[in-house]
Structures are given as structure tokens and as C-alpha cells.
Amino acid sequence: MSAVQKHDVFQAIADPTRREILKLLSEKELPISEITSHFPMSRTAVAKHLQILSEAELVCGRKVGREKRFRLHPGPLSELKEWLSYYEQFWTNKLSILTHVVESQPESGD
Amino acid sequence: MSAVQKHDVFQAIADPTRREILKLLSEKELPISEITSHFPMSRTAVAKHLQILSEAELVCGRKVGREKRFRLHPGPLSELKEWLSYYEQFWTNKLSILTHVVESQPESGD
């Protein structure tokens, strides 16, 4: 398979298992078998999650001896943060929400 | 079906169409047919996306005459923001990343 980015960050973090994996890797670099020991599923399943996270470039793996160690690569989360920042005006600033609501009351005064 | 929250925020925003819908609704309240006109898919498909967004409580709809108008309800995005904030230490603070990397070099004498 080529390095086509089949999965993006939004898809990658949609799965709770993958979010847990990210959290594990945020503490330290870990090999697949180690990661697997934290989940009630097979190594193959975990490896697939890791591949999806790799495609989104949220983790990167390197081979050390017979094991492959993964580490967190949080950079792409900035895309998420940027996306979020657009919506912050609608909920951190209550005034904006109010304006927003008021503006959307065309003929509801039945 | 009861009102069990089948879809969470992470799943809801995983789909690009749903993210576009959110953006549309951030500008103003819109009925389903209006939203549909922005996408190359059927009204039914859009309605399903709206239901998923509703389950995640990212939008809420109210009936006005024969149409159902949806509006953005950005509150649940705070969950996303919280989740993100945990990882910010790993990428906004380059020093942390460095520490993180250095700590994970047990026998990698490549």
C-alpha cells in the first residue's frame, strides 16, 4: 500500500479504542504487544488501529529488534484544534450564541 | 428506540458531510431541504446525518409549519476541546515533546 492518506484525523480519533491507544502512547513509546495487553482484543486488531492512526500521522512506529515501537505524534491534532477554534465563538462567547439565536427567528411568532 | 446516545461527538464530526452541515448551521438556522441543496445527495441522506448530529446534541431541530429547522448547538464540542487540551502539552510545548522523545530511547542505538 502506498502512503495515501486514507484516514484523516477526524476519523482516526472517532474510535474509543484508538483514543485510548493515543493516551497510552502519550505516556511512553510502546511496542504493539504491550499496547495489546491493555485491550480485550487480539494483537491483529490493535495493529489495525495503529495503522489507521499511522495513516492519520498521529503515531509513528519504528522497528527495534523484533518489535515495532510506536510513539505519539501529536502534530496533526492541530487540524482538529483549528477546526474547533472556529466554533468556539459560538459557545465560549455566550453573546454570540444569543445573537445567533435571535437572528434565526424569521416567522416563528405564530 | 430510547434516547440512548448512540453517537458521540467524536463519531459525529468524523464525517466530512456532517462537518459541512455544522458549518452551514453555524451561519443560520436552516430547514432540511435548504441544507440538502448544498449537497450532492438525497434529502433522506442529509436527514440521517442530521439525526446523528442530533444524537450527539450538536444540532437541535424545531418544527416550524411543515418544515423542520435545525440550528447549531455547539455545547458538546467542549468535550472535544477538553480531550484536545490534554494533548496540547505534547505539541504546543516543544520542550515536552523533546523530553518525551528522549525518555523513549531505551536501546535504540541505531
Next chain:
DNA sequence: GGTTTATGAAACCAATTGGTTTCGCTTTTG
């Protein structure tokens, strides 16, 4: 009242997802 507009609900479908098991290869270790 009948037609159009807006929607809801259901049946259906192909592709994707998230999991499994099996097999083979490489590296470490006794």
C-alpha cells in the same frame, strides 16, 4: 378540495469497519 412542498419512516444495498483466525517470516534466546 386537490396539488405541491417538506418531512418521516421503512426497505434495501454496497462498502467500510472492527473484529477474528491462520500462516509465515524475522529476531531473540536457550
Next chain:
DNA sequence: CAAAAGCGAAACCAATTGGTTTCATAAACC
């Protein structure tokens, strides 16, 4: 060298996803 550990790849599977079409209902309009 042989066995075990760690992994990759492939075949397979059920459930979910993202879309469709069809049909029925409610409201608006002439």
C-alpha cells in the same frame, strides 16, 4: 540449531455506515 516471541499479511465475518428508492403524512397554496 530449535523453540519462542513479535510481527505482517491474508482470508474471513458480522455489524455498521452512508447512501438509495418508495410510500405515507402534514402543512401550505390556488
